[in-house]
Amino acid sequence: MKQGIEHFLKRLRNYYQVNVLETRSARYSRQQEKQAIEFESKHLKKAIEKNRGYLIVLDMEGRKMSSQKLAGFLKNKQDQGVNRFTFLIGGAYGLTEEIKNQADLLLSLSDMTFTHEMARIILLEQIYRAASINAGSPYHH
Numbered sequence: 001m002k003q004g005i006e007h008f009l010k011r012l013r014n015y016y017q018v019n020v021l022e023t024r025s026a027r028y029s030r031q032q033e034k035q036a037i038e039f040e041s042k043h044l045k046k047a048i049e050k051n052r053g054y055l056i057v058l059d060m061e062g063r064k065m066s067s068q069k070l071a072g073f074l075k076n077k078q079d080q081g082v083n084r085f086t087f088l089i090g091g092a093y094g095l096t097e098e099i100k101n102q103a104d105l106l107l108s109l110s111d112m113t114f115t116h117e118m119a120r121i122i123l124l125e126q127i128y129r130a131a132s133i134n135a136g137s138p139y140h141h
Contacts, residue, residue: 008127070129
């Protein structure tokens with residue numbers, strides 16, 4: 001997973017300046033889910049404030065897009081002057097409604113649930129694919 005993540009981060013840098021910011025994850029039992037979500041949200045709020053761009057929060061109830069639609073969406077936002085996108089992947093217990101309400105877009109990768117690392121590599125690959133589509137690169141096909 002780590003090699004795949006590094007692979008797509010390296011390739012993405014041909015198109016975008018990419019920064020990965022990780023916040024502290026909560027170490028709580030399943031019975032302490034609410035505390036875990038609150039703990040992580042506190043750190044996420046700080047990260048959002050420092051690195052705010054067009055905020056795209058991954059959420060299972062978010063909008064689903066094909067690769068082509070994601071490419072078009074990102075290009076449209078860039079054409080409107082958006083020069084920074086912030087993608088947020090929540091922790092194992094999810095996100096608070098407050099964090100979700102701050103999102104400019106809630107985006108779903110799938111109806112399936114993925115580990116954090118899998119979600120990251122899928123998201124990075126899809127951002128790379130979108131950039132390739134917008135650049136006319138043959139990667140998509």
